[in-house]
Amino acid sequence: MFVYLFWLYIFLISGGFAHTMRPADEREVFAKTIYAEARGESREGWLWVAWVIKNRARMNKPYWGGSKIRDVCLHPYQFECWNGKNDISIDEPGLYKDILQLIDQIYPSGGSDPTGGADHYNNPAKEGYPAWVSNCDVVRRIGNHVFYKSKNSSASAPSTPVGGSGPCKSGHIRGIPGNCAYYEECVNESYMKRPNAPGTAFNPATGNFDHIGNVAGC
Numbered sequence: 001m002f003v004y005l006f007w008l009y010i011f012l013i014s015g016g017f018a019h020t021m022r023p024a025d026e027r028e029v030f031a032k033t034i035y036a037e038a039r040g041e042s043r044e045g046w047l048w049v050a051w052v053i054k055n056r057a058r059m060n061k062p063y064w065g066g067s068k069i070r071d072v073c074l075h076p077y078q079f080e081c082w083n084g085k086n087d088i089s090i091d092e093p094g095l096y097k098d099i100l101q102l103i104d105q106i107y108p109s110g111g112s113d114p115t116g117g118a119d120h121y122n123n124p125a126k127e128g129y130p131a132w133v134s135n136c137d138v139v140r141r142i143g144n145h146v147f148y149k150s151k152n153s154s155a156s157a158p159s160t161p162v163g164g165s166g167p168c169k170s171g172h173i174r175g176i177p178g179n180c181a182y183y184e185e186c187v188n189e190s191y192m193k194r195p196n197a198p199g200t201a202f203n204p205a206t207g208n209f210d211h212i213g214n215v216a217g218c
Helices: 002-013 026-038 043-059 069-074 093-103 131-135
Strands: 120-122 136-142 145-150 173-176 179-187 190-195 200-203 208-211
Touching (some): 026 069, 026 093, 043 093, 043 120
Antiparallel strands (some): 136 145
16 A cells, blocks of 8 residues: 555655646637736737747647647747746736636637737847747737747748658658758648757657757757
8 A cells, every 4th residue: 555655645746646737728828828927018929929839739730739729839949938838827816817718719710810920929138039930920019029030931931852661640740861951741641741849849759849959969
């Protein structure tokens, strides 16, 4: 019995139930992400953060979490407010209620995008300008946040068809052996060559993008 309890304790403190303990409701996760990321910003700032999340879900990129808003919000290391957390506490319920009312106007599919396709933002006063910024166009600054649009987004970036071994599954990504500057993404059953963000490369060991220093051969 003691051995069982000991291993149960180890399992729990190591985050064994981390995923299931997170909120299951997509609307709740969406609102809590905006609350934690932008509660000190204006209503317009909330709206733009919300649309960055929606635009990522619309683009359905595996490295951003896919096509569901909840998965985009909770994808590892994309939204800092969820790093190492199972939930986000609400200390200002009135403000949180206002955010819920805001997202109800655009969730799950309402409203028109005021950002022009923005898919990134950051707070330069806290974070400076990370390497990925060079692969984006600045869209606008609102309060403490600068909003960006990827240069290699599906709407703007040129892509180069590359060879493959028959049809592939749309959205699948893979590295290119010996090439740390580009990766391949499946579009319409054919792989397209796309540039990596500066300082990053696709890591076949993890199946995701990583710092270039962590990728073997780069």
